[in-house]
Amino acid sequence: MKYCPRCGGEYFDTVAACGDCNETLINENEWEQRVAQRNTEDQEVFVKVTIADDQFEADVIRDALEKEAIPVLVRSFSDTSFDGIFIPQKGWGSILVPEEFRRKANDIIEAIQKKPDDTGNDTGDTD
Ligand SMILES: [Zn+2]
Numbered sequence: 001m002k003y004c005p006r007c008g009g010e011y012f013d014t015v016a017a018c019g020d021c022n023e024t025l026i027n028e029n030e031w032e033q034r035v036a037q038r039n040t041e042d043q044e045v046f047v048k049v050t051i052a053d054d055q056f057e058a059d060v061i062r063d064a065l066e067k068e069a070i071p072v073l074v075r076s077f078s079d080t081s082f083d084g085i086f087i088p089q090k091g092w093g094s095i096l097v098p099e100e101f102r103r104k105a106n107d108i109i110e111a112i113q114k115k116p117d118d119t120g121n122d123t124g125d126t127d
Pocket residue numbers: 004005006007008009018019020021022023
């Protein structure tokens with residue numbers, strides 16, 4: 001089998017170019033390498049680290065992460081409905097970071113979401 005590198009069309013080995021794109025076909029090995037490479041790139045994808053309750057919280061988290069030089073992706077649930085699948089979810093949207101930053105991001109987010117309980121727990125800071 002041969003493949004068109006542009007549209008991914010499958011052709012018999014006797015065919016030299018894609019009938020649709022006029023691209024020179026590549027052999028199966030080369031095609032698989034390209035597919036594998038693309039999959040590797042896809043794995044660089046961001047992983048979800050938390051759900052923000054609202055846009056304000058999302059902004060706070062994003063600011064904090066960006067301050068630590070962590071790339072952040074904020075995806076509100078309403079944005080994702082373009083693909084036709086709308087799944088009602090709790091919260092406002094997802095916060096995503098690259099896998100390698102996940103642990104660091106989790107620590108930062110934990111610190112943000114752990115709301116300080118300042119009901120009479122003051123350590124006597126007299127100003
Ligand atoms: Zn093609």
